[in-house]
Amino acid sequence: MPSMFPSPATGGDDINRRPLNEPNADATTIPTALKVVFWMLFATAAFMIFTGLVMYTAGYTGPDDVDESYKAVVVNNQEFIGGINAFAGVVIAALTSQLPKGGKNPRRLLLAIMLLVLLTDLLSFATRAGGFALAIIAVLLALEALLMFRPAVNDHIDRNHMARVMNREK
Template sequence: MPSMFPSPASGGDDLNRRRLGPSADENIIPTALRVVFWMLFVTAAFMIFTGMVMYTAGYTGPDDVDQAFKDTVVNNQKFIGGINAFAGIVIAALTSQLPRGGKTPRRVLLAILLLVVLVDLLSFATQAGGFALALIAVVVALEALILFRPSINSHIERNHMARVMNPDK
């Protein structure tokens, strides 16, 4: 019977100490990790596609402007497109390491995600890119939030401690 003041020797029916749900099994990947895994892969593919389109699009604005302005716009588009394509490739590579766990890939992934949010929102705000950049920034910010859910944190911590305690595996 659970008491108002639980002790370390409380019975097995204490609701505060019972492990519930699929996170109780240490071999199961949390559902949140599966969701963010596939979201990151789809977003990375969309970022690569968007980056390549921006890199190869050229100038698409009005023709009655100065050539120097056209060159500046094209250079900005190539820069933003290159960053998005490269970040998409890095995100896909780091995402593949998430189910096995490890703190460092997740931290690097967070840094890349924050860079993408910053660059894409600034590009959208200055009209150097289209609506796709704002969409990418919002989805990437959502993925960064999901990536640090408590179930994922405990999964990563378990995997990290298993590597620290058994370095030969």
């Protein structure tokens, strides 16, 4: 029975000292959530590259009865957003390849890039500077960011990080 006053010498059934996540698989397996987010990120990166290239090369597709300076501004915005999506898609694919055996820093950098692209795409969609594909990319990136920080994935990344730290000290 746990005592009313916790001490360093408490019994074995202290509810405050129980592990939060009981490991249900050995340390060498990759969690299912990490496998799912791995393939989702690759698919989203490919979709981002495709969407970015389409936006970069599409030109002006709106009504023809507008001023030429307006057309130039619209094309410039589309090229900018398309370039960001294509470049971010390549970077996300490169960082995703490091997730299964990577440490904490590639995942943090991946999250930062995902959040920047998410904000850029949502703002572009809201201001009608891009199409519906930008909203789909933003929703996918938000879902993948959630999956990337599941408890099983966190435990796996912590094990990889600690293994690297211990090997570095030798």
